[in-house]
Amino acid sequence: MSTATTPEAGTAPASSLLTRTGLVAGALVLALIVAAFVGARYGLLLLIGLGFGIVLEGFRFGFAGPWRQMITKRDPGGTLAQLLSIALVAIVAIPLLADAGGTLVGARAPVGFAMVGGAFVFGACMQIVMGCGSGTLVNAGSGNPVSLLALPFFAIGSFAGAYHLLWWTELGTLPLIAFDGTSGLVVTLGLLAASAGLLLFLAAPGTRRIPRRLWIAAALLAGLALLNLVVAGQPWGVVYGLGLWAAKGATALGADISASSFWGTPGNMERVSQSLLTDVTSLTNLGIIGGAFLVAVWRSGLGQGLPDLPKRAWVATVIAGFLLGYSSRIAFGCNVGAFFSGISTGSLHGWAWFVAAFGGAFVGVKLRPVLGLEGRR
Numbered sequence: 001m002s003t004a005t006t007p008e009a010g011t012a013p014a015s016s017l018l019t020r021t022g023l024v025a026g027a028l029v030l031a032l033i034v035a036a037f038v039g040a041r042y043g044l045l046l047l048i049g050l051g052f053g054i055v056l057e058g059f060r061f062g063f064a065g066p067w068r069q070m071i072t073k074r075d076p077g078g079t080l081a082q083l084l085s086i087a088l089v090a091i092v093a094i095p096l097l098a099d100a101g102g103t104l105v106g107a108r109a110p111v112g113f114a115m116v117g118g119a120f121v122f123g124a125c126m127q128i129v130m131g132c133g134s135g136t137l138v139n140a141g142s143g144n145p146v147s148l149l150a151l152p153f154f155a156i157g158s159f160a161g162a163y164h165l166l167w168w169t170e171l172g173t174l175p176l177i178a179f180d181g182t183s184g185l186v187v188t189l190g191l192l193a194a195s196a197g198l199l200l201f202l203a204a205p206g207t208r209r210i211p212r213r214l215w216i217a218a219a220l221l222a223g224l225a226l227l228n229l230v231v232a233g234q235p236w237g238v239v240y241g242l243g244l245w246a247a248k249g250a251t252a253l254g255a256d257i258s259a260s261s262f263w264g265t266p267g268n269m270e271r272v273s274q275s276l277l278t279d280v281t282s283l284t285n286l287g288i289i290g291g292a293f294l295v296a297v298w299r300s301g302l303g304q305g306l307p308d309l310p311k312r313a314w315v316a317t318v319i320a321g322f323l324l325g326y327s328s329r330i331a332f333g334c335n336v337g338a339f340f341s342g343i344s345t346g347s348l349h350g351w352a353w354f355v356a357a358f359g360g361a362f363v364g365v366k367l368r369p370v371l372g373l374e375g376r377r
Contacts, residue, residue: 016300023294030290038277044231045280049287050294051224052236056138057292059217063132063335067123067361075207076199081214082340083199087192088222089344093229094185097345106345107235109332111352112173118161118331119338123357125320125327126335127364128371133238133334136324137285141292145306146373149314150321151242157325158243159250159263166261168330179346188346195354225344232280235341238288239328241281247272313372331356 027050035043055061066078097106109115126132129150131139136154139147161168179187200208210218228236247263251272257263263272276282328334331353333342339357342350368374 020298023297027290027294034277034283038275041231042277042280042283045228045283046287048224048228048231049284050291051287052134052221052284053138053141053288053291053293054295055217055220055224055291056134056288057142057295059213059220061214061217061221062135062138063339064126064130064135064361067358068127068130068365070199070202071362071365073207074202074204076203077207077210078214079199080196081210081218083192083196084210084215085218085222085225086340086344087189088219089225089340090185090188090192090346092226093235093344094180094188094346095182096229098181098184103233104229105234106178106347107237107333107337107341107350108176108178108345108347109338109342109349110169110173110176111349112169113171114168114330115173115332115349116352116356118168118327118329119353119356120360120363121323121327122331122334123360124364124367125323125360126357127361128320128367128373129317129324130368130373132336133242133324133328134288134336136321137238137288138292141289142296143293146317149317150324153318153321154325155242155246157322157327158239158329159246159325160322161326161329162240162243162247162262163257163260165330177348179348184346188343191351192343225341228284229345232284234280235337235345236284237281237333237337237341238285239325239334239337241279241283241285242325243329244271244279244282245276248276310372316367316371316373 031043031047031050033043034046061081062078063082066082069075069077070079093106097104122132126135129136129146131144131147131150133154136147136151140151178184225236247257247268250257257272258269262268271279276286324334328338332338332349333353335357338350338353340350342353344350
């Protein structure tokens with residue numbers, strides 16, 4: 001009996017090692033192919049995207065989950081890690097933008113009625129599907145059925161929100177306000193410190209710390225975000241790339257999007273007609289999916305079973321997925337583009353987004369059991 005089972009026991013690790021080596025090699029070869037046929041910059045951006053996916057999935061660094069932990073258990077660890085990563089980026093990015101002479105741009109947008117409302121809706125919907133922009137990509141890459149269903153509707157929603165963006169912004173916005181230079185950095189770091197202090201004040205006893213893995217993830221994510229800023233010329237984002245995918249699909253089906261005040265601009269029409277491999281946001285989005293896939297297969301965790309959910313839960317996932325895309329577009333970004341990149345590059349709208357989205361998250365947490373996405377507590 002023992003001699004019959006020994007070869008099988010010895011074969012499994014070798015097979016696993018071969019699979020893992022093949023995955024890493026395949027990812028590197030793919031990036032090299034993109035670099036060779038499209039350009040070194042685009043190959044590097046794909047690698048940066050893979051890095052995002054590997055860090056987010058590998059270290060379980062997210063946005064929706066930590067906010068839920070703070071709301072339901074008063075555990076601020078994950079949210080504190082987010083603020084730490086944003087601070088690390090801001091320390092470099094805000095002075096860098098001030099000295100870049102326009103060669104680099106920040107994730108900056110005006111605060112407005114639609115922006116605040118969109119952030120609130122996004123905060124609620126990301127709790128319903130348990131994934132923000134990057135989280136939905138990561139969860140889809142790791143085989144989560146709910147995110148796999150939500151992702152295409154997220155893309156459609158982003159396309160639709162951009163199509164109607166001008167109408168929403170005409171409801172009223174403030175002038176664009178940004179914190180620039182040394183004084184802007186001081187203000188940003190002060191607000192981040194105050195936010196961290198508030199979270200610690202509200203935290204339950206024994207939860208006032210950042211887990212070690214999240215310290216590491218926060219630093220790695222900050223490094224990748226800064227690399228993305230320098231290579232792409234703009235901060236890390238998610239939502240535009242998803243909308244672009246839907247826009248390309250719409251035109252492939254014969255739709256004329258030239259009448260849109262957003263998609264009809266020369267720059268966007270050019271991107272719709274070009275390869276996705278030349279769009280910086282699409283490349284990092286694809287990389288995030290690929291990086292999460294690599295980690296899931298590495299852990300032998302791909303192929304999650306279909307959860308036993310009622311029909312209303314699947315319907316809610318579709319609607320929430322669409323609203324995630326639509327609301328994030330009119331809010332000028334998701335947790336990545338507005339919260340993480342907005343704040344770290346000095347935009348006031350990032351702070352307005354944070355407050356509104358966190359308020360929406362309270363609603364989303366309450367809606368999940370009602371919609372059949374988890375057991376009632």
